[in-house]
Amino acid sequence: MDVSQITTALYIGATPRSADYPALANMGVRLVINMRFERPPFKDPFGTPLEFLWLPAIDSPLFPISVRTLQRGVKAALETIDRGGKVLAHCAAGAHRGVVMGAAILIAQGHSMERALDLIRERRPGADPDAWYIRRRIERFAREWKTLR
DSSP states (O other), X not given: OXXXXXXXXXXXXXXXXXXXXXXXXXXXXXXXXXXXXXXXXXXXXXXXXXXXXXXXXXXXXXXXXXXXXXXXXXXXXHHHHXXXXXXXXXXXXXXXXXXXXXXXXXXXXXXXXXXXXXXXXHHSTTOOTTSHHHHHHHHHHHHHHHHHO
């Protein structure tokens, strides 16, 4: 399982297989946010206490992730964390789309954008929050989130 713990309540990673679900549940993960356009969540044959939120996004500068999509994921993540659960944000490799969602969650929790990116860089090898089109999405979310608060 390719996941990295970013904070006590947030993980970012690559797509988990259904065989990984019991381990995720044992780690305290209660919400799995899938940012992959090309693959819905795998079925859960184990009946684990996981909830799944599929927010299809394409990893391309031609199809930017909407701030509305990020807000939807953040809302679900914050509700889960407030109830004591942990969240996994993932995409295919845990380098771009999952990173955007993870950064948005950290920003919504009160981290500055730069602190959120530093945490992700430090704790998720292979994360690329500085790819220009990924960073722009994070910057846009941070600007719009500030106006909502």
